[in-house]
Amino acid sequence: MAVERTLSIIKPDAVAKNVIGEINARFEKAGLNIVAMKMVKLDDEKAGGFYAEHKERPFFKDLVEFMTSGPVVVQVLEGENAVMANRDLMGATNPQEAAAGTIRADFANSIDANAVHGSDSTESAAREISYFFADEEICPR
Ligand code: RTP
Numbered sequence: 001m002a003v004e005r006t007l008s009i010i011k012p013d014a015v016a017k018n019v020i021g022e023i024n025a026r027f028e029k030a031g032l033n034i035v036a037m038k039m040v041k042l043d044d045e046k047a048g049g050f051y052a053e054h055k056e057r058p059f060f061k062d063l064v065e066f067m068t069s070g071p072v073v074v075q076v077l078e079g080e081n082a083v084m085a086n087r088d089l090m091g092a093t094n095p096q097e098a099a100a101g102t103i104r105a106d107f108a109n110s111i112d113a114n115a116v117h118g119s120d121s122t123e124s125a126a127r128e129i130s131y132f133f134a135d136e137e138i139c140p141r
């Protein structure tokens with residue numbers, strides 16, 4: 001297995017619930033190192049650009065509205081097989097379908113307010129990481 005990086009976002013619902021620390025603890029316990037992290041308030045342009053692949057989907061407007069509704073924590077996780085390892089920790093998009101013990105099962109309210117984002121491939125990860133972070137903001141161990 002290769003050491004990879006993935007982009008994680010702790011979404012506005014999870015920030016509002018004060019579970020940033022609990023979510024970060026899950027990453028750390030799973031061997032994913034947080035190598036970059038910042039809190040930001042997204043605007044329509046930044047959130048819409050991030051989710052541009054979903055622009056034609058019926059849920060796009062709600063998605064952008066939700067992602068701009070409060071601050072988010074954007075982070076780069078690094079570790080073995082990081083992309084899939086994080087997707088496993090997150091659980092299914094719809095928290096009602098997420099496996100027990102996953103972040104979404106434990107902290108998400110709905111398919112819209114679903115606590116976290118994680119890149120879905122190494123290609124997406126590279127694009128998403130550079131969307132939020134300059135190289136010098138990433139601090140590998
Ligand atoms: P994310 O990109 O946020 O990590 O989530 P994901 O890969 O699990 O899901 P994706 O298909 O990329 O969808 C992005 C976000 O759009 C919302 N969504 N709503 N109402 C719906 O049918 C629907 N489908 C997706 C979710 O909030 C999802 O996280």
Ligand code: MG
Pocket residue numbers: 118120
């Ligand atoms: Mg996605």
